[in-house]
Amino acid sequence: MAGNRIGTGTTFDADVLIVGAGPTGLALARELHTHGVTAMIVDRAADAAHESRALAIQARTLEVLARNGLADDLVSAGNPTGTLLLHGRGRRRRGSLSAAPAHAVSLFDEAFGDTRFPFLLFLSQAGTERVLVDRLASAGVGIRRGLTLTGLSQDDDGVTCTLESPGVPPRTVRTRYLVGCDGAHSATRHLAGIGFSGRAFPQRFLLADLEADGLEPGRVHVYLSGAGPLFLFPLGSPAGWRLLVMLPPGSRTGPVTLALAQAAVTRYTRDTIVLHHPVWLTEFTISSRLADTFARGRVFLAGDAAHIHSPAGAQGMNTGIQDAVNLGWKLALVCRGAADPALLGSYEQERLPVARSVLAGTNRAFTVATGQHPVLRGLRAGPAVPVAALLLRSRTARRTGFRLISELGIHYRRSSLSVDGVPSLDRGPRPGERFPQPGMGAAPVSSVRTAAADHGAAPGPPVFRMLLCGPATEWPDARVREFQARWVHLLTVELTPSAPRSRWSAAPRVADISRRRSAPAQYLVRWDGYVGYRAAGADLDGAEAYLLGIGARPLPP
Numbered sequence: 095m096a097g098n099r100i101g102t103g104t105t106f107d108a109d110v111l112i113v114g115a116g117p118t119g120l121a122l123a124r125e126l127h128t129h130g131v132t133a134m135i136v137d138r139a140a141d142a143a144h145e146s147r148a149l150a151i152q153a154r155t156l157e158v159l160a161r162n163g164l165a166d167d168l169v170s171a172g173n174p175t176g177t178l179l180l181h182g183r184g185r186r187r188r189g190s191l192s193a194a195p196a197h198a199v200s201l202f203d204e205a206f207g208d209t210r211f212p213f214l215l216f217l218s219q220a221g222t223e224r225v226l227v228d229r230l231a232s233a234g235v236g237i238r239r240g241l242t243l244t245g246l247s248q249d250d251d252g253v254t255c256t257l258e259s260p261g262v263p264p265r266t267v268r269t270r271y272l273v274g275c276d277g278a279h280s281a282t283r284h285l286a287g288i289g290f291s292g293r294a295f296p297q298r299f300l301l302a303d304l305e306a307d308g309l310e311p312g313r314v315h316v317y318l319s320g321a322g323p324l325f326l327f328p329l330g331s332p333a334g335w336r337l338l339v340m341l342p343p344g345s346r347t348g349p350v351t352l353a354l355a356q357a358a359v360t361r362y363t364r365d366t367i368v369l370h371h372p373v374w375l376t377e378f379t380i381s382s383r384l385a386d387t388f389a390r391g392r393v394f395l396a397g398d399a400a401h402i403h404s405p406a407g408a409q410g411m412n413t414g415i416q417d418a419v420n421l422g423w424k425l426a427l428v429c430r431g432a433a434d435p436a437l438l439g440s441y442e443q444e445r446l447p448v449a450r451s452v453l454a455g456t457n458r459a460f461t462v463a464t465g466q467h468p469v470l471r472g473l474r475a476g477p478a479v480p481v482a483a484l485l486l487r488s489r490t491a492r493r494t495g496f497r498l499i500s501e502l503g504i505h506y507r508r509s510s511l512s513v514d515g516v517p518s519l520d521r522g523p524r525p526g527e528r529f530p531q532p533g534m535g536a537a538p539v540s541s542v543r544t545a546a547a548d549h550g551a552a553p554g555p556p557v558f559r560m561l562l563c564g565p566a567t568e569w570p571d572a573r574v575r576e577f578q579a580r581w582v583h584l585l586t587v588e589l590t591p592s593a594p595r596s597r598w599s600a601a602p603r604v605a606d607i608s609r610r611r612s613a614p615a616q617y618l619v620r621w622d623g624y625v626g627y628r629a630a631g632a633d634l635d636g637a638e639a640y641l642l643g644i645g646a647r648p649l650p651p
């Protein structure tokens with residue numbers, strides 16, 4: 095590990111040390127590399143994990159990964175699914191049970207035309223990590239395995255870390271920033287003295303990746319009984335299906351076997367499904383915990399190191415990857431000297447409330463799905479499935495539910511990076527909200543890089559898109575050019591005749607925003623697709639003040 099000298103006059107081994115090469119650490123390394131910063135990434139494990147663990151990637155995660163070219167690789171490796179089959183209890187007739195009809199619910203339908211990814215992508219965590227590792231390897235970024243973080247101390251300029259590996263003396267690594275992506279038992283979190291408050295649940299779950307005969311393929315199957323739900327997910331690889339079911343309270347602990355899994359499935363489905371060829375059988379318990387802070391000085395936490403919760407809604411890995419993307423572009427700008435370190439304060443401001451709300455939502459869903467109160471048991475055993483199926487016929491209910499699960503509804507409205515300019519716009523996505531159009535905010539890096547390269551600037555792609563909406567004649571050419579010249583290392587300026595009408599609109603018209611046809615409007619859309627700044631009118635001074643206010647540094651005149 096050769097030291098390299100950077101601006102402050104201190105010798106550093108890396109601008110950023112990432113501890114942990116799970117999905118969060120890998121996504122962060124990729125994000126930093128995209129923005130011109132090569133991080134050092136270490137993991138205590140000698141090899142990548144092979145278990146499937148997280149099984150689904152949400153639409154919003156694919157959107158934020160699309161910018162650095164990962165989404166298409168993930169989609170082609172995975173299994174997109176849009177339909178849920180809700181199975182109720184059978185009826186008892188003449189002493190025997192008959193299967194109840196299954197209710198099909200379309201997870202994503204025509205109401206969600208504003209995303210390029212209108213589905214839930216089933217891909218094992220091992221598969222997701224493989225795509226990330228391959229992309230890093232092809233960019234020349236390797237993972238240093240067999241290194242465990244065991245110590246850290248920080249000062250005004252950087253962090254000194256101790257890394258240990260078996261059979262060799264501990265080594266010291268000096269870094270400007272340390273990001274702990276080292277999972278639920280994070281050493282980074284312990285060493286930085288950050289608390290992890292929450293609780294452990296008593297319920298135990300059986301998880302099995304295996305083959306199943308008798309299931310309609312390509313669907314998520316949900317069976318409900320008084321005891322709780324049983325899920326069969328169309329995983330695809332390394333096995334066709336993922337089974338997840340709560341073990342009966344008080345049942346004996348011991349090795350999980352195929353027979354145990356089959357007995358659980360038979361209890362719910364009455365002999366209609368036959369399991370075989372398991373590739374992973376395990377039992378696990380659940381905790382719900384949140385780090386007291388996501389940053390202490392130059393040390394940051396992301397992913398499971400910062401938050402853990404029940405797998406309800408498949409949010410865990412997705413939330414971690416989105417932490418990584420949120421932190422990555424900001425950290426890269428600071429390391430490159432293109433922004434003030436104050437910008438990093440927005441990471442916790444934006445991501446901690448998201449994690450808190452994921453914990454609250456998954457805790458609620460978990461309690462409703464597994465609570466043993468007689469009322470809950472009665473509901474699950476009886477009306478829950480037909481009532482849920484009826485409710486989900488409503489487009490509004492589906493839209494609300496799936497915005498939540500797909501994480502498309504995440505917003506940073508209260509962030510210091512979300513600013514409404516003057517004169518204000520009264521329609522369309524607000525600052526901190528996701529910019530809706532599938533094409534916008536998701537252009538592949540190559541085209542963006544070319545745009546920046548044309549102006550001879552920036553080691554990384556621009557992190558903002560300045561959208562000047564309305565007729566080109568409304569935008570004073572000299573002022574636009576001057577603005578562009580000052581900020582070309584950070585943004586592209588794009589003239590677009592249209593701007594979005596509503597938060598979820600896919601067919602925007604500028605007249606709908608301003609209520610006056612031909613009135614100009616402007617949007618600064620961040621790298622991760624959220625609106626940073628918006629205003630009516632063609633005066634660019636407000637946008638310039640916004641950029642300076644968040645700590646972005648213009649090119650010298």
Ligand SMILES: Cc1cc2nc3c(=O)[nH]c(=O)nc-3n(C[C@H](O)[C@H](O)[C@H](O)COP(=O)(O)OP(=O)(O)OC[C@H]3O[C@@H](n4cnc5c(N)ncnc54)[C@H](O)[C@@H]3O)c2cc1C
Pocket residue numbers: 113114115116117118119136137138139147148149150219241242243244275276277278279280281282301376378396397398399405408409410411412414
């Ligand atoms: C059985 C099971 C089922 C799950 N199912 C789902 C699901 O369906 N959906 C979902 O979204 N999530 C699910 N999860 C959760 C999901 O796996 C996690 O949210 C995800 O792995 C978090 O990624 P991460 O990169 O933050 O942490 P991890 O994946 O935990 O990665 C942490 C990495 O840090 C390394 N490390 C740890 N300590 C050190 C150290 N001191 N020094 C160096 N390296 C270190 C570890 O070796 C590891 O590689 C499941 C988890 C389990 C265990």
